[in-house]
Amino acid sequence: MAAKPKKEEHVKAIKLNEINLDERKALAFRSGDTVKVHQIIHEKGKVRLQVFEGLVLARKHGTEAGATFTVRKVTESVGVERIFPLYSPMIDKIEVVRSAKVRRSKLYYIRDKAAKEISRQMRNIKVAKAPVAATEEVAAE
Numbered sequence: 001m002a003a004k005p006k007k008e009e010h011v012k013a014i015k016l017n018e019i020n021l022d023e024r025k026a027l028a029f030r031s032g033d034t035v036k037v038h039q040i041i042h043e044k045g046k047v048r049l050q051v052f053e054g055l056v057l058a059r060k061h062g063t064e065a066g067a068t069f070t071v072r073k074v075t076e077s078v079g080v081e082r083i084f085p086l087y088s089p090m091i092d093k094i095e096v097v098r099s100a101k102v103r104r105s106k107l108y109y110i111r112d113k114a115a116k117e118i119s120r121q122m123r124n125i126k127v128a129k130a131p132v133a134a135t136e137e138v139a140a141e
Helices: 021-025 109-124 133-140
Strands: 034-043 046-060 068-075 078-085 091-098
Touching (some): 046 078
Antiparallel strands (some): 034 046, 046 068
């Protein structure tokens, strides 16, 4: 029995922009720095840039091919973390907004610190009660 020829699969190719490897390798950001990551987003045939600004929690695998960095930001009191590949062609550019001196290479404790801060703020919020005294006087009469 002869094998049926397979149908040609049409693959939609996305053109990726070329990255300058030497420039990415020389980026001088580390844990504790605040960075803006400009990411290329493809939606419905259109291309746009999306900026993700936050604190760098970790930078892993140095400058090798699989290098990544984790960025955390708080949006509407919800912590959001994203892991970006350093050499991804989907990243247009990385800007260092602010540098900070930290004494750890991984800042994962920031997650717990932020959660404790929010719970502390929730404890300090006073619950407003409706004026019950006026309704009790009317009922007593």
